[in-house]
Amino acid sequence: xxxxxxxxxxxxxxxxxxxxxxxxxxxxxxxxxxxxxxxxxxxxxxxxxxxxxxxxxxxxxxxxxxxxxxxxxxxxxxxxxxxxxxxxxxxxxxxxxxxxxxxxxxxxxxxxxxxxxxxxxxxxxxxxxxxxxxxxxxxxxxxxxxxxxxxxxxxxxxxxxxxxxxxxxxxxxxxxxxxxxxxxxxxxxxxxxxxxxxxxxxxxxxxxxxxxxxxxxxxxxxxxxxxxxxxxxxxxxxxxxxxxxxxxxxxxxxxxxxxxxxxxxxxxxxxxxxxxxxxxxxxxxxxxxxxxxxxxxxxxxxxxxxxxxxxxxxxxxxxxxxxxxxxxxxxxxxxxxxxxxxxxxxxxxxxxxxxxxxxxxxxxxxxxxxxxxxxxxxxxxxxxxxxxxxxxxxxxxxxxxxxxxxxxxxxxxxxxxxxxxxxxxxxxxxxxxxxxxxxxxxxxxxxxxxxxxxxxxxxxxxxxxxxxxxxxxxxxxxxxxxxxxxxxxxxxxxxxxxxxxxxxxxxxxxxxxxxxxxxxxxxxxxxxxxxxxxxxxxxxxxxxxxxxxxxxxxxxxxxxxxxxxxxxxxxxxxxxxxxxxx
Numbered sequence: 001x002x003x004x005x006x007x008x009x010x011x012x013x014x015x016x017x018x019x020x021x022x023x024x025x026x027x028x029x030x031x032x033x034x035x036x037x038x039x040x041x042x043x044x045x046x047x048x049x050x051x052x053x054x055x056x057x058x059x060x061x062x063x064x065x066x067x068x069x070x071x072x073x074x075x076x077x078x079x080x081x082x083x084x085x086x087x088x089x090x091x092x093x094x095x096x097x098x099x100x101x102x103x104x105x106x107x108x109x110x111x112x113x114x115x116x117x118x119x120x121x122x123x124x125x126x127x128x129x130x131x132x133x134x135x136x137x138x139x140x141x142x143x144x145x146x147x148x149x150x151x152x153x154x155x156x157x158x159x160x161x162x163x164x165x166x167x168x169x170x171x172x173x174x175x176x177x178x179x180x181x182x183x184x185x186x187x188x189x190x191x192x193x194x195x196x197x198x199x200x201x202x203x204x205x206x207x208x209x210x211x212x213x214x215x216x217x218x219x220x221x222x223x224x225x226x227x228x229x230x231x232x233x234x235x236x237x238x239x240x241x242x243x244x245x246x247x248x249x250x251x252x253x254x255x256x257x258x259x260x261x262x263x264x265x266x267x268x269x270x271x272x273x274x275x276x277x278x279x280x281x282x283x284x285x286x287x288x289x290x291x292x293x294x295x296x297x298x299x300x301x302x303x304x305x306x307x308x309x310x311x312x313x314x315x316x317x318x319x320x321x322x323x324x325x326x327x328x329x330x331x332x333x334x335x336x337x338x339x340x341x342x343x344x345x346x347x348x349x350x351x352x353x354x355x356x357x358x359x360x361x362x363x364x365x366x367x368x369x370x371x372x373x374x375x376x377x378x379x380x381x382x383x384x385x386x387x388x389x390x391x392x393x394x395x396x397x398x399x400x401x402x403x404x405x406x407x408x409x410x411x412x413x414x415x416x417x418x419x420x421x422x423x424x425x426x427x428x429x430x431x432x433x434x435x436x437x438x439x440x441x442x443x444x445x446x447x448x449x450x451x452x453x454x455x456x457x458x459x460x461x462x463x464x465x466x467x468x469x470x471x472x473x474x475x476x477x478x479x480x481x482x483x484x485x486x487x488x489x490x491x492x493x494x495x496x497x498x499x500x501x502x503x504x505x506x507x508x509x510x511x512x513x514x515x516x517x518x519x520x521x522x523x524x525x526x527x528x529x530x531x532x533x534x535x536x537x538x539x540x541x542x543x544x545x546x547x548x549x550x551x552x553x554x555x556x557x558x559x560x561x562x563x564x565x566x567x568x569x570x571x572x573x574x575x576x577x578x579x580x581x582x
Contacts, residue, residue, distance in 0.1 A: 001018075001025045001026065001027050001028070001045070001046060001047050001048070001049065002027075002028055002030070002039055002040075002045050002047075002048045002049070002073075003027050003028065003029045003030070003048075003049050003050075004029075004030055004031065004036065004048065004049065004050035004051060004054065004057060004062055005029060005031065005049070005050075005051045005054070006031040006051070006054050006055070006056065007051070010051065010101060011027075011029055013101070013104060014049060014078065014104065014107065015027060017104035017105070017107045017108065018107065018108060018111070020108070021107065021108020021109070021111070021112075022108065023108060023111070030057075031054060031056060031057060032054075032056040032057050033056070033057055033061065033065070035057075036057060036062060036065055036066075037065065037069070040065070040066070040069040040070055043070070045070065045073045046073075046115060046118075047073065047074050047075075047076065047111055047114060047115065047118075048066060048073055048074070048075045048076070049076050049078050049107075050062045050063075050075060050076075050077055050078070051077075051078060051079055052077045052078075052079035052082050052086065052090070052098070053079055053080065053081070053082075059077060059079070059082075059086070059090060060089070060090075060093070062075075063075065063090060063093040063094060063095060064093065066094070067093060067094045071094065072118070072121065072122065072125070073118075074096040074097075074114040074115070074117070074118050075094060075095050075096055076095070076096060076097045076098065076099070076107075076110055076111065076114065077090055077095055077097070077098035077099075078098070078099055078100075078101055078104075078107070079098070079100065079101065080100065080101050080102075081100070082098060082100075096114050096117075097110050097113075097114065142160065142241075143160060143239050143240060143241045144158065144160040144161035144163075144164045144165070144238075144239070144240040144241075144242075145158040145160065145161065145237070145238070145239055145240075146158070146161050146172070146177070146237075146238045146240070147226070147235050147236065147237055147238070148177045148235060148236050148238065149234070149235050150233065150234065150235065151176070152176045152177050152178060153174050153175065153176055153177070154172045154173055154174065154175055154176075154177055154180070155173070155235065156169075157169040157172040157173065161240070164211070164217065164240065164242055165180060165181060165211050165212060166211060166212055166213050167180065167212060177238075180212055181209050181210070181211065181212075182209065182210040183207050183208070183209050183221070184207060184208045184209070184210065185205075185207040185208075189205065189207070193205065193223065197223055197225050197236075201224060201225040201227070202222070202223065202224050202225070203222070203223045204220070204221070204222045204223070205220075205221060206218060206219065206220050206221065206243065206247075207219060207221055209240075216244075217242055217244050218242075218243050218244045218246075218247040218248075219240045219241060219242055219243060219244075220240070220241040220243050221238065221239070221240055221241075222238075222239040222240075223236055223237070223238055223239075224236070224237040224239075225237075255291065256456075258289075258290075258291075259290065259363060260454060260456070262286050262287070262289060262290060263363070263366065263367065263370075263453075263454055264454045264480055264483065264484075265286050266283055266286055266367055266370055266371070267370055267453050267454055267480070267484050268483060268484055268487075269282055269283060269286075269374065270370060270373055270374040270377060270484070271377075271484060271485065271487060271488050272487055273374065273378070275378065276300070276311070276375060276378050276379075277311065277312070279371070279374050279375070279378065280298045280300075280311050280312035280371070281311075281312040283298065283312070283367075283371060284296050284297065284298060284312045284313055284314040285314055287314070287348065287367065288314040288315055292350055292352065292355045292356070292360055293315075293348050293349075293350060293355075294315055294316075294328060294349060294350050294351050295313070295314070295315030295316060295317065295328060295348075295349040295350075296313065296314050296315055296346075296347065296348045296349070297310050297312065297313035297314075297315075297317070297347050298310070298311055298312050298313070298336070298344060298345070298346055298347070298371070299311060299344050299345050299347070300336075300343060300344035300375075301342055301343065301344050308344060308345055311344070315349070324349065327349075327351070328349035328350055328351055329350070329351065329352070329353040330349065330350040330351075330352055330353060330354065330355035330356050331347070331348070331349045331350075332347075332348050332349075332356045332360075332361065332364060333345055333346070333347050334346045334347075334348075334364055334365060334367075334368040335368070336368055336371055336372045336375060337372055338372045338373065338375075338376045341376070343372060343375045343376075344375075346364070346367070346368045346371065348364060362457065362458075366457065370453065416449065416533060416534070416537070417445065417446050417447065417448060417449055418446065419533045419537075419581050419582065420445045420448065420526065420529045420530050420533050421442045421443070421445035421446045422442070422581075422582070423529040423532065423533065423570070423573070423579075423581075424441050424442060424444075424445040424525050424526050424529040425438050425439070425441060425442035425445075426573055426579065427525050427528065427529060427566055427569045427570055427573065428441045428442075428525055430569035430570075430572060430573060431525075431565055431566060431569045437522075440490075440491075440492045440494075440522070441497075441522050441525055441526065443490075443494070444492075444494045444497045444498065444522060444526065445526050445529065445530075447481070447485070447494075447498065448481070448497070448498050448501050448526055448530065449477060449481070450480075450481045450484055450485065450498065451476070451477030451478055451479065451480030451481030451482070451483075451484065451498070452477045452480075452481075453480070453484070454476070454477065454480040454484075455473060455474055455476070455477055455480070456473070459473060459474060460474070475502070475510050475511065476511075478498065478499050478500075478501065478502050478510065478511050479499065479511050481495075481498040481499065482495045482496070482498055482499035485498055492522075493520060493522075496520060496523075497520055497522045497523045497526065499511070499512070499523075500512070500514060500519050500520055500523035501523050501526045501527055501530060502527065502530075503519045503523060503527070504527070504561040504562070505519070505524075505559070505560060505561055505562065505563065506560050506561055508561065509527075509561075521563075524562070524563040524566055525563075525566050527562060527563075528554055528562050528563065528566045528567055528570050529570070531550065531553060531554060531562070532547070532550040532551065532553075532554060532570060533550075533581065534550075535549055535550035535553060536549075536550045536581065537581075547574060547580070547581075551570075551571060551574060551575075554567045554570065554571075555567065555571060
């Protein structure tokens with residue numbers, strides 16, 4: 001207790017009155033302005049008793065100082081005499097009570113009351129501070145926060161909710177939440193939500209919401225049950241995060257992944273289909289699975305009358321061109337041709353008016369190009385079977401065509417496979433492999449990047465640095481090439497060599513992380529030739545580094561990443577035999 005009193009006798013009377021009232025006060029006594037200011041530097045005073053009529057510290061001055069420095073400490077005036085005007089002024093200035101020195105029996109009850117009320121005021125201040133703090137937190141949140149009562153009416157609506165749903169707080173207050181926002185979720189999810197709220201008081205999940213303007217937004221919704229001190233439900237807290245962009249990105253990624261899967265299956269058909277009918281019918285079946293294709297048909301040109309005849313279709317046709325246009329607002333016709341040879345037409349239709357944007361057109365052009373290769377190969381095989389061409393020459397031509405098609409996706413690496421094939425062939429001869437084995441390596445190297453057919457063209461020709469996710473997609477070409485070629489019997493493990501041409505002796509390669517002798521010798525030869533050619537020539541993401549930089553790379557990693565025998569053979573070809581790329 002802080003006591004403002006200049007009379008020793010009066011101070012003793014006050015202390016005795018407090019002890020008689022049941023208190024054991026720790027008293028600090030001051031009697032002037034300096035003493036009061038010094039005492040108020042300390043916090044934690046429970047109560048201040050002050051004589052109103054001190055010469056060196058008049059009551060009004062004491063009231064002013066206390067209100068300025070520690071306004072929450074209760075002040076009780078104890079004085080021999082005080083006028084009514086002075087008493088009113090004191091109460092207005094913040095004094096909690098006053099009594100005369102002749103009625104000290106009232107002192108202990110007055111202090112008890114003030115301490116009790118001070119505690120209440122302190123709790124109220126703390127509660128208000130918590131409320132302000134919580135309100136500040138809510139105002140800074142990036143999520144929409146709203147509260148609904150037991151009847152579902154909105155009782156709180158923060159600024160993010162205003163932005164998300166297009167309604168101000170005043171427009172939302174009191175309205176049933178279900179009339180403002182429609183949350184679409186399966187019945188099973190709705191039942192699970194209500195059960196979790198009832199049993200655990202919390203639920204979190206994603207759903208599609210329809211805003212008052214009709215806009216669809218995907219949200220991550222957290223619901224919490226708010227209860228009173230007795231555990232009785234009072235309201236629901238809704239924390240809503242807009243995840244529409246993430247959802248759309250995931251949808252786009254899934255769509256891209258699905259499209260690439262269809263593309264890979266079409267590519268596999270190029271080698272597995274035994275007839276044009278099988279190739280085209282299965283291709284139509286695959287294309288119909290795309291979300292932007294409702295009807296697809298493929299026609300081939302008749303060599304006799306030059307007319308286009310439907311060979312395969314999937315979906316619901318129309319009896320006339322006019323009806324087809326009404327039924328399918330979007331149509332795309334792509335020629336099936338290779339160099340100067342015309343085979344037919346790929347026709348795709350959609351019920352969506354804007355189905356074929358540039359990404360879809362580019363994708364379908366790629367499909368049409370692959371089908372053209374398939375038709376070309378099947379007709380070559382047919383001529384082979386009839387004995388028109390000698391088998392080995394036809395195989396070489398087929399390989400050349402496949403090579404040209406795969407490299408047409410990446411104009412920056414045109415000729416890459418042929419140059420790698422030539423260097424691989426010479427390395428094989430240099431280390432003493434026979435001509436047949438060297439020829440097998442050459443033919444394999446001609447198609448070692450065939451898997452790039454299954455990689456988006458825009459990724460292969462992208463300038464500048466690529467992301468980790470994009471690099472992972474490009475790395476898949478080894479496995480895609482293996483899947484394309486594995487069903488064809490060439491008489492040597494061509495598909496496995498394609499699969500392993502990016503493996504390294506130390507296990508740092510891909511896709512299998514093979515080491516040392518687990519890697520086929522043919523793949524180790526092609527790996528050396530592939531690195532040298534890639535570094536020596538231009539790429540969309542960098543300029544050519546030159547032959548010497550390429551040779552320095554394989555020489556520095558000889559025995560760690562690259563087979564030392566094949567590295568030495570390659571170095572001899574360039575440095576001693578003056579070999580250079582055509």
